[in-house]
Amino acid sequence: MKTKILAKLRDEKGYVSGQALCNEFGVSRTAIWKAINRLKQEGYEIEAVQNKGYRLVNVPEILSQKELLSIRKTQWLGNEIIYYDEVDSTNNAAKRLAEEGYGHGTIVVSDAQTGGRGRRGRSWSSPAGVGIWMTYILRPEQLLPANASMITLVMGLAVAKGLEEATDTHVSIKWPNDIVMNGKKVCGTLTEMSAQMDYINYLVVGSGINVFNKEFPQELSEKATSLYIETKKEFHRAEIIETIAEKFEEYYDIFMQTEDMSRLKNEYNDMLVNRGGQVRVEGRESFDGNARGINERGELIVDTWEARRLVSSGEVSVRGVYGYV
Amino acid sequence: MKTKILAKLRDEKGYVSGQALCNEFGVSRTAIWKAINRLKQEGYEIEAVQNKGYRLVNVPEILSQKELLSIRKTQWLGNEIIYYDEVDSTNNAAKRLAEEGYGHGTIVVSDAQTGGRGRRGRSWSSPAGVGIWMTYILRPEQLLPANASMITLVMGLAVAKGLEEATDTHVSIKWPNDIVMNGKKVCGTLTEMSAQMDYINYLVVGSGINVFNKEFPQELSEKATSLYIETKKEFHRAEIIETIAEKFEEYYDIFMQTEDMSRLKNEYNDMLVNRGGQVRVEGRESFDGNARGINERGELIVDTWEARRLVSSGEVSVRGVYGYV
Numbered sequence: 313m314k315t316k317i318l319a320k321l322r323d324e325k326g327y328v329s330g331q332a333l334c335n336e337f338g339v340s341r342t343a344i345w346k347a348i349n350r351l352k353q354e355g356y357e358i359e360a361v362q363n364k365g366y367r368l369v370n371v372p373e374i375l376s377q378k379e380l381l382s383i384r385k386t387q388w389l390g391n392e393i394i395y396y397d398e399v400d401s402t403n404n405a406a407k408r409l410a411e412e413g414y415g416h417g418t419i420v421v422s423d424a425q426t427g428g429r430g431r432r433g434r435s436w437s438s439p440a441g442v443g444i445w446m447t448y449i450l451r452p453e454q455l456l457p458a459n460a461s462m463i464t465l466v467m468g469l470a471v472a473k474g475l476e477e478a479t480d481t482h483v484s485i486k487w488p489n490d491i492v493m494n495g496k497k498v499c500g501t502l503t504e505m506s507a508q509m510d511y512i513n514y515l516v517v518g519s520g521i522n523v524f525n526k527e528f529p530q531e532l533s534e535k536a537t538s539l540y541i542e543t544k545k546e547f548h549r550a551e552i553i554e555t556i557a558e559k560f561e562e563y564y565d566i567f568m569q570t571e572d573m574s575r576l577k578n579e580y581n582d583m584l585v586n587r588g589g590q591v592r593v594e595g596r597e598s599f600d601g602n603a604r605g606i607n608e609r610g611e612l613i614v615d616t617w618e619a620r621r622l623v624s625s626g627e628v629s630v631r632g633v634y635g636y637v
Numbered sequence: 638m639k640t641k642i643l644a645k646l647r648d649e650k651g652y653v654s655g656q657a658l659c660n661e662f663g664v665s666r667t668a669i670w671k672a673i674n675r676l677k678q679e680g681y682e683i684e685a686v687q688n689k690g691y692r693l694v695n696v697p698e699i700l701s702q703k704e705l706l707s708i709r710k711t712q713w714l715g716n717e718i719i720y721y722d723e724v725d726s727t728n729n730a731a732k733r734l735a736e737e738g739y740g741h742g743t744i745v746v747s748d749a750q751t752g753g754r755g756r757r758g759r760s761w762s763s764p765a766g767v768g769i770w771m772t773y774i775l776r777p778e779q780l781l782p783a784n785a786s787m788i789t790l791v792m793g794l795a796v797a798k799g800l801e802e803a804t805d806t807h808v809s810i811k812w813p814n815d816i817v818m819n820g821k822k823v824c825g826t827l828t829e830m831s832a833q834m835d836y837i838n839y840l841v842v843g844s845g846i847n848v849f850n851k852e853f854p855q856e857l858s859e860k861a862t863s864l865y866i867e868t869k870k871e872f873h874r875a876e877i878i879e880t881i882a883e884k885f886e887e888y889y890d891i892f893m894q895t896e897d898m899s900r901l902k903n904e905y906n907d908m909l910v911n912r913g914g915q916v917r918v919e920g921r922e923s924f925d926g927n928a929r930g931i932n933e934r935g936e937l938i939v940d941t942w943e944a945r946r947l948v949s950s951g952e953v954s955v956r957g958v959y960g961y962v
Contacts, residue, residue, distance in 0.1 A: 431833060458783050461834040488834075505832045508756060509786040509813075513829070 313337055314347050318356065318382035321368040329365035371548060375423050379550045386554075388417045389448065389561045396422040398440065401429050402447035403502055406516040409449065410506070416451040421553065428520060430500050436520050443525070443538075444549050447518035448560070452568065457507040459571050460515060461624075462610040464489050464503040466563045467517045469576060471499050472583050474556030475521070479543050484585035487603070487612045487623075491521075492585055496537035498522050519556075523547055574608035581605035586612075593623050638662055639672045643681065643707035646693040654690035696873060700748050704875045711879075713742045714773065714886045721747040723765065726754050727772035728827055731841040734774065735831070741776040746878065753845060755825050761845050768850070768863075769874050772843035773885070777893065782832040784896050785840060786949075787935040789814045789828040791888045792842045794901060796824050797908050798888075799881030800846070804868050809910035812928070812937045812948075816846075817910055821862035823847050844881075848872055899933035906930035911937075918948050 316337060320328060333344045348366060352358055355372035371379075377395040384390050392414060399405045399422040406420045425438035425445045438445045450463065468489030475491060475498070476483040484492050491499035499521040506513040524547070525538035539547055566575050573580065581587055586603040593599055593614060601614035601621060611622040641662060645653060658669045673691060677683055680697035696704075702720040709715050717739060724730045724747040731745045750763035750770045763770045775788065793814030800816060800823070801808040809817050816824035824846040831838040849872070850863035864872055891900050898905065906912055911928040918924055918939060926939035926946060937948040 431836075457786075457830070461782070464834050503834050504838070505782070505830070505834075507830045507832070509789050509828050509830075511756075 313339065313343070314351055315378045315382045317344070317347050318351060318368075318378065319384075321358065321366060322371075322382060324367075327361065327364040327367045332365065373546075373548055375421065375549050380419070380421060380553060383550050383554045384557075386557050386561045389557045389564075390417060390419045391415070392418040394418065394420045396420075398422060398424040398426060400427040401425045401438075401518070402445050403429065403504055403516050403518040406447040406449050406518065407504065407506070407514075410451075410514040410516065414449055416449065418449040419553075419557065420447045420449070421445070425520075429502060430520075431502055436500065438520060441524065443523045444519070444521040444553060446553060447516050450515040450517060450564075452512055452515065455512055455568070455571055456510065457505065457512055460505050460507070460512060461503075462567065462571075462573055463515055463517060463564075464501055465573060465580060465606065465610045466567045466576065467501050467503065467519060467560060469580050469583070470560035470563050471501065471519055471521070471556055473579075474552065474559045475499070475539070477559075478547065478552045478555050479539055479545065481543050483583070485580065485583045486585050487606065488610070493537055493539075493542040495585075496542075497535055498537050498539060498542070521552070523549055523552070570608075572608045573606060573610045577606050577608055577610075593621070595623075638664065638668070639676055640703045640707045642669070642672050643676060643693075643703065646683065646691060647696075647707060649692075652686065652689040652692045657690065698871075698873055700746065700874050705744070705746060705878060708875050708879045709882075711882050711886045714882045714889075715742060715744045716740070717743040719743065719745045721745075723747060723749040723751060725752040726750045726763075726843070727770050728754065728829055728841050728843040731772040731774050731843065732829065732831070732839075735776075735839040735841065739774055741774065743774040744878075744882065745772045745774070746770070750845075754827060755845075756827055761825065763845060766849065768848045769844070769846040769878060771878060772841050775840040775842060775889075777837055777840065780837055780893070780896055781835065782830065782837055785830050785832070785837055786828075787892065787896075787898055788840055788842060788889075789826055790898060790905060790931070790935045791892045791901065792826050792828065792844060792885060794905050794908070795885035795888050796826065796844055796846070796881055798904075799877065799884045800824070800864070801908075802884075803872065803877045803880050804864055804870065806868050808908070810905065810908045811910050812931065813935070818862055818864075818867040820910075821867075822860055823862050823864060823867070846877070848874055848877070895933075897933045898931060898935045902931050902933055902935075918946070920948075 317333060330341055330344050334341055348358055355374055357370035359367045359369050377393050380393045394409060402420045402422050409418060422445050424440035428436035428438035428445060430436045465488055468485050472483050472485045472491050486492050489501040490497050499519055501519045503515060503517045505515050522538035524540050528536045563576055584605055587605050589603060590600060591603045591614060599616050601616035604613040604615060607613055611624045614621045614623055642658060655666055655669050659666055673683055680699055682695035684692045684694050702718050705718045719734060727745045727747050734743060747770050749765035753761035753763035753770060755761045790813055793810050797808050797810045797816050811817050814826040815822050824844055826844045828840060828842045830840050847863035849865050851865060853861045888901055909930055912930050914928060915925060916928045916939060924941050926941035929938040929940060932938055939946045939948055
């Protein structure tokens with residue numbers, strides 16, 4: 313009930329009378345009063361004025377299932393929210409939960425990861441109280457495994473748009489799905505799939521976003537940044553999670569209409585940091601060229617001096633010829 | 638040491654002296670004698686003749702890690718063999734083992750499965766003592782997830798060739814990877830993948846082979862058969878597992894040279910039951926046509942009255958217009 317009261321206070325800009333809460337939730341004034349007190353103890357600043365009622369004055373930077381549920385506005389994403397104070401990695405947790413049967417739309421969030429991972433098993437530092445470490449469980453009906461790799465671009469676009477909205481600052485995508493601010497990485501995404509040959513059991517799409525970090529170790533400081541470093545603003549992680557979820561839900565539904573990027577590629581390309589610039593593609597074979605943006609398959613179009621190349625996947629990294637991105 | 642002695646007795650057609658075994662394994666005559674006795678207790682018929690030594694007269698139908706290891710001739714496949722008397726499913730067990738870090742080539746075998754599964758979650762009856770329920774863990778370096786679906790065809794070909802050799806009877810493949818004898822299914826294969834977008838964590842390729850079943854329930858008897866029903870012969874499951882493993886290792890290595898079916902499609906097509914016949918493709922869209930065999934991508938080429946179609950995957954079943962296959 314605390315979650316419902318919190319959601320109600322969030323929705324109302326002004327005061328909500330105790331009686332209105334009693335009526336809405338069918339409980340006594342005392343029960344409401346106790347719930348309000350528990351919310352206060354958790355750090356929510358709630359003003360109580362006689363003859364007016366309760367008003368939410370300030371929301372602390374709290375990451376919890378209750379906070380995430382009370383702020384939730386999405387249709388299907390976050391229909392289940394699993395929160396941990398600490399877990400090995402939200403992708404691992406999501407895979408375990410998916411194996412147990414947790415459904416499409418489940419969001420897994422942890423305050424800290426003890427074994428955060430990036431692509432190809434690289435580690436991802438994920439201390440408590442500093443970032444957003446979250447994973448979506450998706451079970452896309454009908455989508456063929458061969459088309460699943462594009463979901464990672466959908467997530468990249470959702471995070472980029474969500475962070476731009478949350479920070480009011482320019483944010484870019486480094487193909488395929490890193491998010492960069494001022495040329496430094498603020499978010500990485502790791503998508504994993506459990507599939508039969510023609511059928512996806514589930515996808516887990518996990519993003520790590522550096523939010524409150526004030527600095528990075530020497531070896532990372534040239535490459536990594538945080539929302540705080542770039543903006544010097546304060547943030548509520550739960551609000552950012554909700555903003556990204558709304559974006560993802562919107563883009564995912566568009567993606568599934570065509571099962572490709574045809575209706576999203578323009579928005580994606582508008583945020584692409586490498587677009588129109590010289591990039592170096594490093595993979596089984598390496599080459600330089602001019603990045604033109606993604607096509608409807610999510611492949612990066614790169615024009616070399618010889619020919620147009622489509623970069624899809626594999627052991628490929630793409631970086632700007634000048635500097636990191 | 639029992640496993641090594643058993644392997645040695647298998648290799649030698651005639652007698653092996655106790656002294657030779659002592660020398661080879663660096664243990665006493667008494668230790669050899671004890672190991673031989675334990676093998677006899679397990680059902681191995683071993684003749685002991687003074688001044689000649691030991692000879693393996695008969696091998697019982699035993700499924701065990703020792704039996705499988707002692708018979709093993711492959712290079713890398715079966716470098717680890719995990720045996721269960723009973724498990725939920727060998728694919729599930731293999732996935733758990735793969736998550737724990739078990740490597741490329743691990744073979745998981747169970748005498749019984751309590752939750753045997755076929756494609757799309759269909760159940761697969763897997764009682765004890767009756768069939769081969771086994772799964773390979775594969776970690777193909779470099780192979781792209783988009784090419785992984787062809788592994789299931791490689792397995793189909795290996796099982797078909799292996800069963801043909803083991804039974805000395807004609808065996809066919811029903812695209813993509815069911816194995817049929819006289820128009821009835823004797824083996825199904827379920828391939829599952831854990832992947833990042835451009836990188837395969839692992840594949841588990843599981844096959845269920847009906848070996849000793851004497852009959853099937855009414856509702857299955859038109860569709861399912863066993864090696865025993867088709868041949869009235871006796872079999873050693875461990876030998877069949879080894880024969881298939883040798884075939885798979887050979888075909889897998891060929892497959893990985895090109896990462897497609899170009900060097901295997903002729904052998905595959907020679908065993909294809911539908912080839913040259915009328916088939917009905919049932920999927921998002923259904924149509925009839927004439928099956929021409931697979932192409933180098935493993936797609937089934939079907940000529941309809943209008944055009945040539947390539948059938949790759951999705952909710953597709955292919956059956957002969959006349960009868961089940």
